[in-house]
Amino acid sequence: MAERDEEAARDEFRHALEELPLEADDVLSYRQESLPGRAWQRLKRGEISAQEELDLHGLDARTAESLLREFLADAREHGLGCVRVIHGKGRGSDDVGSRGAPVLKNLVDRMLRQRSGVLAFHSAPRAQGGTGAVLVLLARRRS
Template identity: 60%
Template sequence: MHEDEDDAALFRAAVGKVDPLRTDAAPPPERPRPRPAVRREDDGGDARGMAGLLAGSPDAVLLRGDASAFRRERVNARDWQRLRRGQFAAQDELDLHGASALEAEMLVARFLAESLDAGFGCVRIVHGKGGAGGVPVLKNLVDRLLRQRGEVLAFHSAPPAQGGTGALLVLLSRR
């Protein structure tokens, strides 16, 4: 008898009688990934509260490191790839650091109107990464606002050298 056979026999003696696993058992169902809770504060329904509800919509909350992305169907794949890679030069920039949600909403609307009047094709909006309770308020607000604007063809989080997930490159339609 070899030493390997002795080891196997000793192991079987130590373990004792075992029952084989059932192979017909179904695997447990996958549990959904947890979603962060979004805190909503009712402040009486003023405009600041409406902007807060828009930013805090539970169906699509962006977190600090999440990339923002939106593309209308008429934007071709080549331009979309160039936007994602940051290969369009931003012709103007809006920095929203320190702005409240209501101020940001007005600043974005005015900035887009001025950019269209100037004939700009690509602009950058810096919204930052901070927010209440880990949820970036301005980032979510700007994402929702831009999706609703007809002049916005596409937007994507900027590459790291241009602000990363704290900024957006926005493609605008030409008049």
């Protein structure tokens, strides 16, 4: 029964991806209200160093989804505070939806918003990947 629930949740998540509202140059941005404003500003400016990085370029959505879940779980397990996820902009690739919007960028945005351990995320500064990458601030793992 748990497996069926998990599969139903995945199907619902993938169905939501069909809307694909974000475009290649759109900024990804999310913040939990509990995050102090100073930390949020530092993240947006790229002043918090990413301790690990995941590059999803060229992957299909199903593989990228699985790798991102594992990456975030592993990062939290190892007590990392900030990570970078490179999703690309979706220009000139096969990884665009029926409306021409970048699939991986939209997948990353939706997944990060649903993860309880994600305090905030913001598109990286230009020197760190710009709108083709996102810096993710993670909550500390509870003992």
